[in-house]
Amino acid sequence: MKRKETMWAYVFIMVPLCTFILFTLYPVISAVITSFQKYKPLGAEWIGVQNYIKTFKNDLFYKALINTFVYSIITVPVSMLLAFAISIMILPFTRRIQTGFKAVFYLPAIASGVALSFVWKWIYDPLPGGLLNSILEVFHIPNQNWLGSSKTAMASLIIMAVFGGLGQNVIIYIAALLGIDSTYYEAADMDGATFMQKIRCIVWPLVKPTTVFLAITGVINGLQAFQNAYLMTGGGPDNATTMAGLLIFNRAFTYFEYGEACAQALILTAIIAVFAVFQFKINAADVEY
Amino acid sequence: MGLFKNYEGRYKYKRYLRNTCLAAVLLTLAVITLFPLYYMVISAFGPAVETGGGSYTLFPKKITLDSFRFFFSYSAYSLKWIWNSLVVAGITTVSNVVFASLAGYAFAKIRFPGCKFFFFLLLVAMMVPYQVTQVPLYILIANKMKLQNTYAALIAPGMVTCYNVFLAKQFFASLPTSIIESAKIDGCNQPRIVWKIVMPLSKTILSVMEITTFLGNWNTFFWPFLICNSESMQTIQVALKNFSFANTSYFSPMMAGATISALPMFILFFCLQKYFLEGVTVGAVKG
Numbered sequence: 160m161k162r163k164e165t166m167w168a169y170v171f172i173m174v175p176l177c178t179f180i181l182f183t184l185y186p187v188i189s190a191v192i193t194s195f196q197k198y199k200p201l202g203a204e205w206i207g208v209q210n211y212i213k214t215f216k217n218d219l220f221y222k223a224l225i226n227t228f229v230y231s232i233i234t235v236p237v238s239m240l241l242a243f244a245i246s247i248m249i250l251p252f253t254r255r256i257q258t259g260f261k262a263v264f265y266l267p268a269i270a271s272g273v274a275l276s277f278v279w280k281w282i283y284d285p286l287p288g289g290l291l292n293s294i295l296e297v298f299h300i301p302n303q304n305w306l307g308s309s310k311t312a313m314a315s316l317i318i319m320a321v322f323g324g325l326g327q328n329v330i331i332y333i334a335a336l337l338g339i340d341s342t343y344y345e346a347a348d349m350d351g352a353t354f355m356q357k358i359r360c361i362v363w364p365l366v367k368p369t370t371v372f373l374a375i376t377g378v379i380n381g382l383q384a385f386q387n388a389y390l391m392t393g394g395g396p397d398n399a400t401t402m403a404g405l406l407i408f409n410r411a412f413t414y415f416e417y418g419e420a421c422a423q424a425l426i427l428t429a430i431i432a433v434f435a436v437f438q439f440k441i442n443a444a445d446v447e448y
Numbered sequence: 449m450g451l452f453k454n455y456e457g458r459y460k461y462k463r464y465l466r467n468t469c470l471a472a473v474l475l476t477l478a479v480i481t482l483f484p485l486y487y488m489v490i491s492a493f494g495p496a497v498e499t500g501g502g503s504y505t506l507f508p509k510k511i512t513l514d515s516f517r518f519f520f521s522y523s524a525y526s527l528k529w530i531w532n533s534l535v536v537a538g539i540t541t542v543s544n545v546v547f548a549s550l551a552g553y554a555f556a557k558i559r560f561p562g563c564k565f566f567f568f569l570l571l572v573a574m575m576v577p578y579q580v581t582q583v584p585l586y587i588l589i590a591n592k593m594k595l596q597n598t599y600a601a602l603i604a605p606g607m608v609t610c611y612n613v614f615l616a617k618q619f620f621a622s623l624p625t626s627i628i629e630s631a632k633i634d635g636c637n638q639p640r641i642v643w644k645i646v647m648p649l650s651k652t653i654l655s656v657m658e659i660t661t662f663l664g665n666w667n668t669f670f671w672p673f674l675i676c677n678s679e680s681m682q683t684i685q686v687a688l689k690n691f692s693f694a695n696t697s698y699f700s701p702m703m704a705g706a707t708i709s710a711l712p713m714f715i716l717f718f719c720l721q722k723y724f725l726e727g728v729t730v731g732a733v734k735g
Contacts, residue, residue, distance in 0.1 A: 164558055167638035171554035172566060174547040175608045182585060182605045183573045189584035200591065245477060248470045251452045262721055263478045265728070269713045270485055271667040273685045274706030277692065278484040278491075281699065290487075322481055327728050334729045336451075344450050357451055383577050386669055390689075404579060411583045412674070424579040435575045 190421040198417035210422035220423065222398055223406040224430075230317060230402060231381030238321045239373055242328030243366075246336055247358070249329075261333060265326030272323075276390040279319045280306065283391075306392050309399035316387055316400055328373055335369040336362065368441070375438045382431050403427045485710075492516065492707040494700040515700035519708070522691070522701060525680045529687040530708065536602045536672070536683060537665035544661045545654055547608035552616025553642045557628055567617070573610045578670070586674055597681040602672055606665060612657055615730065619653040620646055652726070659720060660727040663713060684709045 194210050196203040214220050249260050267275060282290045283305035292302050305315045343361045352360070385404030388394060394401035394409070407427065411420035455463040493511045496518035520526045554560070555567050585605060595601035623646065631641050647654060672683040679690070684705065691702035717724050 165560040168554040168558040168560035171550035175551045175613050178607050179573050186581035186584035190580045269717050270710045271685050273669050273688050275484050278488050330728045407579045417583050420583050428580050431577050
């Protein structure tokens, strides 16, 4: 009986295990090996840590890392703060209206990112007739070359990312807010607490685990950002929007420097791993109040 | 009593005033959020001409279906793109639900040697960023397996994701073991337990899994873009790029394609909203 059960267990995990070995474990090991090689289709050449040295000497690599950090470190808090404010504002309404708003804010996440990136590209059209430019003209703000100027390109991508990720954050925050026991508020009312005091001393501490979760997953995703930069700016102008994901992609699939790409990817992984460890620790330790 | 003051009696007007103000702010934000989608749909009904920019209408004077027609006649494979997406997302979803359920059950309810170790591998695998695996995976599938431009290449890497196994395990663990024990005493074998007892009891979580997996695969761009370069094997998301050139683009037809690709998802979303929204919070909010 017991042996039979064990056998079934192995049968059940067989497919995920094989997928894991073939499409995750093998590629990771292969990436580590490739990062020490100069890749050629027929027999790679072992070149030691050359790829890493080259990467660390590459100014563009640092620029890409800084861009990636700037992108994540602005996008994540802004999107979260906005989502937090929206969630609070949704609270006094009835369940039905709440669901309606949740759906509305989540809708862009359902549409394909490719389609949306092309729409945003047109919103950011640099000509005076461009959508954003015509709106800003009303407020007498001069014409901007949104995606084409190194001053505004990153900001343009960030604005887009903030609204793209909003829905998810709103839904998660609302779920957390609805989980707060109303007795806390009642007690605060007895003590004559103001609205802002309730936010500061009850809501904010109680949703802190959610905030931390969103911040860390947001940063981990942000560090891997690729698609919008690739589709909208291609990393330009003057590499102002070249982020680590795009840099690695270009190394690999434009210049076919597989070894260097793997080395860069592993360095990025090490950075991401630091955040992942944080998340692991926080998930492991149940935060109680 | 809650976070917001509950004005009663004489002060009721204050509540209305407050809620109106909040609704106004929320609606403004909602309009900004929805604007790109509105623009996508409205542009799809514009004329099918090649444009270089600078021609925008928020409220088109003339609504035509030309761009939709243009989209389907643009390439011999226009319909195939949608079909490809459907095949890939459909098969991936089915295989994920089946294999993730089986593995999730094994991890949750069977104690076998190596159980903890394999589950730990799973957790680690979830953390590996795709940048690391992309190059070796591409070499493996394109150069070694010679699977470029096949459904197998599109489907295989996502056949069952570690996240879905994890999700299934977490949920199945909460099912009462006594039901499974009694089924075993009645002579029910393991596959039948999963099929007849565990899966019917987990319809919600499995629906959430189906929806998030389907949505994710339907909208995915990176891997199909990398592995399928022939026009006939592109998925719809990759194919949208065909309408854009260096300086100009067939914007309206592209948006027509985007609308067609988004429509099934929107319909699904409005029918199964509960599961979509659950899919966002599952694994995010504790308690």
